[in-house]
Amino acid sequence: MRSIRVHSVLFARINLRAASLLVPRADRAGWSAEWSAELYYACSARRCAADRWMQTGPLAFSLGAFHDAFWIRCNHLREEPLLQRASPIRRGLILATFAALAVILCLCLPGARQALLPIHAFRGNDLVTLSSAGYAGAQAPTIPLENYLEWQTNTDKLFSDLAWYRPAVKNVAMAHQGTARLSTGIASGNLFRVLGIALPGAPSASYSGPSLILTRKAWRRWFHSDPGVIGRVASIDGRPVRVASVLPDEADLPGQMDAWLLADQHALAQLPRHTKGFALARIRSSAFPAPRGGIRIMIETRDGVPRCFDCISVGWLAWQPSANFLFALLLACLALPATTALPLGDYPSHRGHRDRLAFAVRSRRWFFLVIKFVLVLAVVYPASIALAWGPSLPPSIALMIQVMAAFPALLFGFRWVLQDQRRRCPECLRLLSNPARVGQASCNFLSWNGTELFCDRGHGLLHIPELPTSWFSTQRWLCLDSSWLCLFSESSSTSPGMV
Amino acid sequence: MPVDAKLSHTAAMILQAIHAGHIYGFSVMQMTGLPSGTVYPAMRRLERDGLILSRWEQQAIADADQRPPRKYYRLTRTGKTTLEAAYKRYPLLERMLPSPQSTLRQSTLPQSTLKEQRA
Numbered sequence: 001m002r003s004i005r006v007h008s009v010l011f012a013r014i015n016l017r018a019a020s021l022l023v024p025r026a027d028r029a030g031w032s033a034e035w036s037a038e039l040y041y042a043c044s045a046r047r048c049a050a051d052r053w054m055q056t057g058p059l060a061f062s063l064g065a066f067h068d069a070f071w072i073r074c075n076h077l078r079e080e081p082l083l084q085r086a087s088p089i090r091r092g093l094i095l096a097t098f099a100a101l102a103v104i105l106c107l108c109l110p111g112a113r114q115a116l117l118p119i120h121a122f123r124g125n126d127l128v129t130l131s132s133a134g135y136a137g138a139q140a141p142t143i144p145l146e147n148y149l150e151w152q153t154n155t156d157k158l159f160s161d162l163a164w165y166r167p168a169v170k171n172v173a174m175a176h177q178g179t180a181r182l183s184t185g186i187a188s189g190n191l192f193r194v195l196g197i198a199l200p201g202a203p204s205a206s207y208s209g210p211s212l213i214l215t216r217k218a219w220r221r222w223f224h225s226d227p228g229v230i231g232r233v234a235s236i237d238g239r240p241v242r243v244a245s246v247l248p249d250e251a252d253l254p255g256q257m258d259a260w261l262l263a264d265q266h267a268l269a270q271l272p273r274h275t276k277g278f279a280l281a282r283i284r285s286s287a288f289p290a291p292r293g294g295i296r297i298m299i300e301t302r303d304g305v306p307r308c309f310d311c312i313s314v315g316w317l318a319w320q321p322s323a324n325f326l327f328a329l330l331l332a333c334l335a336l337p338a339t340t341a342l343p344l345g346d347y348p349s350h351r352g353h354r355d356r357l358a359f360a361v362r363s364r365r366w367f368f369l370v371i372k373f374v375l376v377l378a379v380v381y382p383a384s385i386a387l388a389w390g391p392s393l394p395p396s397i398a399l400m401i402q403v404m405a406a407f408p409a410l411l412f413g414f415r416w417v418l419q420d421q422r423r424r425c426p427e428c429l430r431l432l433s434n435p436a437r438v439g440q441a442s443c444n445f446l447s448w449n450g451t452e453l454f455c456d457r458g459h460g461l462l463h464i465p466e467l468p469t470s471w472f473s474t475q476r477w478l479c480l481d482s483s484w485l486c487l488f489s490e491s492s493s494t495s496p497g498m499v
Numbered sequence: 500m501p502v503d504a505k506l507s508h509t510a511a512m513i514l515q516a517i518h519a520g521h522i523y524g525f526s527v528m529q530m531t532g533l534p535s536g537t538v539y540p541a542m543r544r545l546e547r548d549g550l551i552l553s554r555w556e557q558q559a560i561a562d563a564d565q566r567p568p569r570k571y572y573r574l575t576r577t578g579k580t581t582l583e584a585a586y587k588r589y590p591l592l593e594r595m596l597p598s599p600q601s602t603l604r605q606s607t608l609p610q611s612t613l614k615e616q617r618a
Contacts, residue, residue: 042525062535
């Protein structure tokens with residue numbers, strides 16, 4: 001018991017020293033002295049029972065000092081002029097913090113990171129995916145194998161190279177690794193040449209069968225990042241395939257494949273001819289310019305009938321989350337006037353007005369408004385991407401979730417920005433305070449009724465009409481000159497004596 | 500601070516403890532049973548609001564007793580008025596932490612009244 005008490009006093013002293021470091025420098029000496037003095041009495045009470053000693057002894061006392069230090073630090077921050085509730089900088093800092101958190105969340109989720117930073121391994125703007133169902137066809141297989149086989153011979157003038165793949169789920173069995181059920185793309189052998197991806201891993205001279213390319217995601221998940229997997233022979237549906245390489249994360253193609261089975265022309269020809277898949281091609285620059293989004297082309301079928309297909313830029317597909325967000329932004333801008341008034345109020349800004357606000361003051365006010373809009377965008381964009389693309393949902397669902405999340409968030413964000421701007425002093429940009437209702441609605445003739453707010457630094461009064469009238473349609477700012485300053489003083493709004 | 504301002508129960512307990520003669524932090528902690536992380540910030544707030552005053556003991560007195568100097572607290576006039584107002588809100592406060600005056604007052608009351616109060 002005696003050793004426990006000696007040690008607890010020692011630890012208490014260390015704790016008090018650590019707690020005093022958390023206290024702002026100006027108050028540190030005072031608090032440190034008081035804690036040290038009080039610790040003496042906490043130690044003097046050592047003759048009490050052991051359980052009481054643990055509850056009220058020096059160690060418990062010293063742990064309470066951290067609570068004290070936390071309270072002092074919070075109070076200190078609260079009294080910082082920049083961090084006070086009404087301060088515009090505080091508002092900006094809060095929004096910037098949310099934006100940073102949203103970006104960090106996005107970067108932590110692989111799917112969201114890929115959507116936020118669409119860096120892909122496909123080189124060149126001339127890479128397109130062919131679709132017979134418009135933009136929807138870029139995410140779902142629409143090109144039958146027979147078309148691909150035909151195009152290999154009759155689209156030389158349009159495409160310099162053409163590849164095809166179809167998604168399927170296959171059991172991949174490997175000795176000592178068990179069987180993994182992988183989403184496998186059965187692809188023409190030239191797929192990665194068309195994509196412009198150089199696969200690491202030397203070709204095996206002793207093996208001439210089909211090759212299996214694993215995505216990095218599947219390699220990590222199913223084969224625990226084992227480098228020995230590369231070069232080994234696996235079995236798919238009883239047929240041997242050699243694991244040739246592992247793809248980089250950025251090489252993500254529609255269909256969310258775990259692996260690619262590169263089949264030769266003969267193996268492809270054994271598939272049913274109506275099997276639908278994705279077709280990828282490199283456009284010949286002499287045929288038509290590389291599309292920014294998509295372009296519709298006509299290709300003749302074997303029986304001479306021309307058919308329309310869409311060439312959609314693969315690079316553009318990677319920017320789809322951004323384009324989707326812009327769509328949500330457009331919707332929010334269109335819907336905003338239905339939720340709040342757009343005018344910011346009547347402020348003395350025109351020339352010749354007696355109390356005209358200085359150019360610098362007006363510029364700062366507009367700058368603050370623009371910064372808030374930008375920060376709202378900076379919060380909502382990564383947050384919507386994290387929500388939609390983070391959980392690895394099919395792209396069509398992710399796009400829908402992104403719009404459904406971004407639209408209301410942008411709408412209410414912009415609404416809040418406008419309302420917040422209207423409640424601020426145009427000179428110091430601090431929130432106005434002390435709202436007071438003035439007048440009666442029943443006495444509107446030659447008078448007005450509404451709410452008055454004032455700037456606690458005495459810059460002026462804001463009159464907000466209850467009912468917009470022809471002579472008082474919007475909120476109006478009344479500048480006060482320096483003779484009024486004596487009436488205003490910033491007072492603390494905290495409740496005294498409350499614990 | 501206005502006299503009729505509402506005190507929290509914790510703040511009222513601390514005021515009452517100081518009023519009852521427990522005039523330094525650890526003594527207030529022991530009497531009220533509140534932890535150190537609550538008592539000291541609360542006393543700072545009460546001091547900020549002008550309900551209590553603090554002063555450091557003279558070094559010479561502390562040196563004579565071979566101990567560190569204490570920081571003593573006492574109620575201000577506003578503090579006393581606020582505490583009296585708080586008795587209406589927390590009627591048991593005076594009985595939980597009786598002050599010397601109230602003990603004296605209770606001892607002069609008839610036995611029957613004391614029994615009623617205890618009940």
